[in-house]
Amino acid sequence: MNLLPLWEVFVRTRRGLDHKHIGSLHAADGAQALQAARDTYTRRQEGVSIWVVEASKIHASQFEDNASFFEPAEDKVYRHPTFYDVPDELNL
Amino acid sequence: MDQNSVSNDQARFDQIIDAEEKIEPRDWMPEKYRLNLIRQISQHAHSEVVGQLPEGNWIGRAPTLRRKATLLAKVQDEAGHGLYLYSAAETLGESREKMMDDLLSGKAKYATIFNYPTLTWADVGAIGWLVDGAAIVNQISLCQTSYGPYARAMVRICKEESFHMRQGFEIMQVLSNGSHTQKSMAQDALNRWWWPTLMMFGPHDSDSAHSQQSMKWKIKRQSNDELRQKFVDQTVEQAKHLGLKIPDKDLRWNSEQGHYEFGPIDWDEFQRVVKGGGLCNRDRLCARRRADEEGGWVRDALIAYEEKRCVRDKGEAA
Amino acid sequence: MNKHFQYVLRMGDNALILGQRMSEWCGHSPFLEEDIAMANCALDHVGRARMLLTHAGTLEDKGRTEDDLAFLRDEREFFNFLICELPIGDYAFTLMRQYLLDAYHFHLYSRLQKSSDSVLAAIAAKAIKETTYHVRRSGDWVVKLGDGSDESHRRMQDALEEVWGYTGELFAVDEVDDYASRKEIGPDPEALRLDWERDVFDKLRTATLSIPDEVWPISGGRKGVHTEAMGGLLAEMQFLQRSHPGLNW
Numbered sequence: 001m002n003l004l005p006l007w008e009v010f011v012r013t014r015r016g017l018d019h020k021h022i023g024s025l026h027a028a029d030g031a032q033a034l035q036a037a038r039d040t041y042t043r044r045q046e047g048v049s050i051w052v053v054e055a056s057k058i059h060a061s062q063f064e065d066n067a068s069f070f071e072p073a074e075d076k077v078y079r080h081p082t083f084y085d086v087p088d089e090l091n092l
Numbered sequence: 093m094d095q096n097s098v099s100n101d102q103a104r105f106d107q108i109i110d111a112e113e114k115i116e117p118r119d120w121m122p123e124k125y126r127l128n129l130i131r132q133i134s135q136h137a138h139s140e141v142v143g144q145l146p147e148g149n150w151i152g153r154a155p156t157l158r159r160k161a162t163l164l165a166k167v168q169d170e171a172g173h174g175l176y177l178y179s180a181a182e183t184l185g186e187s188r189e190k191m192m193d194d195l196l197s198g199k200a201k202y203a204t205i206f207n208y209p210t211l212t213w214a215d216v217g218a219i220g221w222l223v224d225g226a227a228i229v230n231q232i233s234l235c236q237t238s239y240g241p242y243a244r245a246m247v248r249i250c251k252e253e254s255f256h257m258r259q260g261f262e263i264m265q266v267l268s269n270g271s272h273t274q275k276s277m278a279q280d281a282l283n284r285w286w287w288p289t290l291m292m293f294g295p296h297d298s299d300s301a302h303s304q305q306s307m308k309w310k311i312k313r314q315s316n317d318e319l320r321q322k323f324v325d326q327t328v329e330q331a332k333h334l335g336l337k338i339p340d341k342d343l344r345w346n347s348e349q350g351h352y353e354f355g356p357i358d359w360d361e362f363q364r365v366v367k368g369g370g371l372c373n374r375d376r377l378c379a380r381r382r383a384d385e386e387g388g389w390v391r392d393a394l395i396a397y398e399e400k401r402c403v404r405d406k407g408e409a410a
Numbered sequence: 411m412n413k414h415f416q417y418v419l420r421m422g423d424n425a426l427i428l429g430q431r432m433s434e435w436c437g438h439s440p441f442l443e444e445d446i447a448m449a450n451c452a453l454d455h456v457g458r459a460r461m462l463l464t465h466a467g468t469l470e471d472k473g474r475t476e477d478d479l480a481f482l483r484d485e486r487e488f489f490n491f492l493i494c495e496l497p498i499g500d501y502a503f504t505l506m507r508q509y510l511l512d513a514y515h516f517h518l519y520s521r522l523q524k525s526s527d528s529v530l531a532a533i534a535a536k537a538i539k540e541t542t543y544h545v546r547r548s549g550d551w552v553v554k555l556g557d558g559s560d561e562s563h564r565r566m567q568d569a570l571e572e573v574w575g576y577t578g579e580l581f582a583v584d585e586v587d588d589y590a591s592r593k594e595i596g597p598d599p600e601a602l603r604l605d606w607e608r609d610v611f612d613k614l615r616t617a618t619l620s621i622p623d624e625v626w627p628i629s630g631g632r633k634g635v636h637t638e639a640m641g642g643l644l645a646e647m648q649f650l651q652r653s654h655p656g657l658n659w
Contacts, residue, residue, distance in 0.1 A: 003189040004391055004441075006182065023245070024179040025443055026188065028394035028554065029401070035547055039447040040172055044252070063118045144437035144445070151433045155650040155659035156477045157426075157460045160433075161453060167436050168449035175442050213650055213659070263659075271657055379438060387440030389565070390501050393558030400557065 005054055007033040009041055012049040019051050030054075109310055114240035117183040125309050128302065129239050130184050132311060134191045137177035138202035141195075142376050144170045146210045147219055155213060162259050163216060169256065173249045180241040196381050204362065205288045207370030214267050214274075214281035220260015222282075222289040222327065228253050229323045230293065238310035261330065268334040275335075282331070283339045290354070291362045293320040324352050413589040415469040416489070417596060418530060419479070420586070420632065422462030423490035426480055427640075428511065429455030430647055434498050444501075447547065451508070454540040461533045468529075481651035485641055486634040493576035495631075495640045502555055502565035507573050509548035510610065514580050515541045517605045521597035530595065549613050556617025563618065570614070571622050578627035580606070586632070 004026040010019040022041050027033035033052040041047065061069055077083050086092050101120040108115060115121055144167050151167060154160035178188045194200035205223055210216065231253065234246045267278040294300055294316040306312040314322075331338050342355030365373070432452035439445040463476040493511065498504050519541050522534035555562040581603040590596035614621060630636060650659065 003187065004394060023176055024182065025175060026441065027443065028391075028398050031550060032394075032554075035550070036443040036447060038543075039450045040175055040443065043168075043172065043446075043450070060118060063120050141437075141442065148437040151436055152430065152646045153649050155481070157456060157463075157480055159659060161456045161460070164433050164436060164449055164453055164456065168446055168453070171437070171442055171445040171449070175446065178442070266658055271654070273654060274657060383438045383440065386438075386501055387444075389559070389561050390440040390444075390555070393555050393562030396559040396562070397554045397557055 004028050005056070007037075007052045008055050008058065009033075009037040010051040010053070011037075011041055011047040013046055014048055019049065022046075024055060027052075109238055112310075114243060115238055116240045124305070125311075126184050128306060128309070129242065129311060130181055130186045131302075132306070133177055133181040133184075133242055134186065134194070135201050135203075137174045137181060137191065138195045138200055139206065140170045140174035140177060142202045142206045142380065143223075144174075145376055145379055146206055146208070146372070147216055149210050150213060150216045153213070154216075159263070166220070166256050166259060169252055173245075173252070176245040176248060177242075180239075180245045183241045184239075192384065196377065196384055198368075198377065201366070202376075203292055204365045204370065205285075205292050206376060207365050207373045208284065208288055209371050211284075212277050212281060214264070214277040215285070217260050217263030217267060217278065218281035218285040220256050220258075221264050221330070222260075222285050223292070224253060224256040224260055225327060225330075226289050226292045226323050228257060229319050229326075233314045233319060234312075236310075236313045242311075261334075264334055264336070268336060278334070279336055282336050286339050287358065287361075288365075290320060290324070290357055291359075293317075293323070295359070295362075321351055324354055328352050412470060413586050414527070414593070414595060415466055416586050417590040418462055418469055418527075419466040420489040422459050422466050422479070423488050424494050424511075425455045425462055426459035427488070427490040427643065428494040429453075429459055430643060431494065431496075431498055432504075432508075435504065440501050451540075451544055451547070454537075454544070458533070458537050458540075461536075465529050465533065477651070481648045485636055485644055488631075488636065488640065488644070489634060490631050491576070491579050492628060492631045492637055493573060493579070495637060495643055496573070496576070497639050499569065499572075500565060502562065503569040503572065505548055505551045505555065506566060506569035509545070509552045509613070510573065510577055512541060512545035512548045513609050513613070514602070514606050516545045516609075517602050518597065521602070524594075525596065526594040552613055552619075553617045556614070556619045566617065567619055570619055574622045575626040575628050578625070579629040579631060582629055582632070584632060 005028070006024055007027055007030075008024050009022050011022045012019045025033065025036050025040055027036050030052060033054075034050060037050050037052055038047075042050070073079075102122065105115070105119070105121055105125075108119075115125075147163060147170075148167050151160060151163050154163050178191060181191060182188060191200065195202065210219070228250065231246050231250050235243055235250060237243045237246065264278055264281075267274040294303070297303060297315045297317045300316055303312060303315060307315065328338060328343065340355045342353065344353050345351075346353050364370075368374075429452050432448060432455060435445070435448045436452070437445060439448055459480070460476050463479045467474040467476065467479060493507060496503075496507065515537070519534045519538040523531055523538060525531040525534065552566065556566045557563070581599045583599050587596065587599055591598045611621060
């Protein structure tokens with residue numbers, strides 16, 4: 001069986017929310033991917049807007065990089081408001 | 093990669109599993125975990141896809157337009173669920189192409205229940221009520237599975253499937269309250285679908301080859317027998333409501349255990365149907381192969397069109 | 411026969427018979443995404459059939475429901491266009507038929523939104539949204555398959571030749587259409603034809619397909635004279651209601 005390219009589908013479920021990844025599908029081009037996404041992922045009024053992205057065009061961080069990417073943030077506690085000692089009653 | 097980093101990876105993997113967190117697509121995972129998942133998810137996907145066929149057999153003959161629309165929507169959902177699941181399996185690096193080839197060659201399995209024929213309209217009701225009812229019990233449990241994309245697909249599928257069982261039960265209810273012929277149609281359907289439905293949960297825990305490792309990895313969260321018991325307990329009550337008789341002379345309430353006891357499952361029949369001896373094994377695969385052949389030239393054409401379009405676009409840009 | 415009733419009944423029959431045919435693809439489409447998409451379109455047609463037949467039953471005023479009309483009439487009492495009842499054929503045939511009818515329905519339902527029959531206008535307001543999507547989808551398919559591979563081009567050209575003769579019937583005028591356009595219930599079929607031809611010729615050209623020059627107009631649907639495919643379709647569709655009459659399902 002030959003296959004059409006894989007597309008990732010992102011749906012905005014209602015106004016005011018971000019598009020969220022919802023799944024993938026196969027389609028020949030962007031227009032067809034959009035239509036298939038509409039037919040597959042919004043059958044129950046789950047969306048008001050759809051993005052499709054060809055899966056091969058996505059660059060993703062790798063598991064091996066997790067330590068160098070994400071762990072250095074662990075000791076930067078001063079980025080969080082609770083780090084600072086201020087009087088509670090001022091509601092800063 | 094040296095031995096040390098593999099064991100680090102393994103430790104991190106175990107830690108995630110122990111903490112009830114999810115494994116995600118690009119994470120390191122034991123190869124056997126990956127293969128086990130691919131097997132289970134693709135088998136599940138194939139079941140949804142092949143599962144379109146027995147009920148699809150009645151779309152053209154649905155007795156009212158309301159029933160036609162709901163059945164069509166239901167069977168369409170099965171296709172959708174197949175797609176969500178293939179989509180989840182693809183995140184593990186298995187292409188849909190490969191999975192389809194395995195289905196068409198007979199290498200991959202799908203739920204044996206779909207090798208039984210749908211003979212009357214009541215079968216459509218019985219499938220919705222029993223087969224989808226059993227599927228939901230299994231799938232609710234799988235919402236807690238350790239692989240993220242699989243768990244998310246399951247959550248989505250469970251949300252959608254609740255209507256399936258209700259539409260099946262509604263059909264059974266109308267038939268049970270209908271004419272004498274309709275009532276016997278309903279009873280006959282229950283008689284034929286009951287045992288195959290119980291087999292859907294798979295072999296007993298003591299005989300299940302894949303189960304133990306799957307439970308350890310939290311791919312499966314409850315055992316075959318636990319899930320089967322849960323299904324029996326809830327369905328017996330529903331059958332009473334319908335005024336239909338479960339075809340099991342050994343069925344009785346055990347008040348000490350708080351469960352229904354049920355008779356022995358005919359595993360020989362199960363094995364026979366798994367191995368291709370069901371009434372519809374050949375038909376189901378033939379239907380999928382025909383669809384794939386029809387798909388061959390269609391997909392080739394789409395690819396050819398896309399190539400031409402790229403060339404044209406380049407020409408215009410130049 | 412009540413002409414207003416008959417006008418709406420014909421449209422209901424078109425939706426019903428086409429929906430019945432389209433749903434045959436369920437589980438058998440070329441790939442999974444198409445199983446889902448085709449079923450969506452089929453559902454739109456079945457839904458439309460229900461509204462139109464219910465409305466027709468009201469206009470007739472003899473107490474017939476959507477199901478009475480769908481399941482208890484004989485072949486000679488169905489008035490759909492013949493093109494709707496033709497067997498599904500290959501995917502090229504299905505999509506070609508779909509496109510030609512979607513383009514027709516697009517212009518029909520656009521105009522029916524202004525129908526003097528307010529129920530029909532409301533049905534059209536819903537149908538036009540569905541049809542706008544249908545025609546976009548099937549139109550894209552016609553172009554892709556028409557201008558795709560050699561094989562798909564050949565199949566699409568064959569499909570076009572096979573179905574073309576059935577399209578004349580879409581714009582034929584009889585006393586029912588006459589009545590409908592005089593009462594402003596429905597559009598003037600001639601104006602509809604011009605819009606349809608403009609769209610269709612344009613799309614077929616883009617798809618590198620040639621309009622068949624040999625015309626062999628076939629009609630009969632409006633008189634209840636059908637192709638032989640219709641009997642089998644009805645036998646299947648009506649089977650339960652016929653073999654167990656008068657029951658609830």
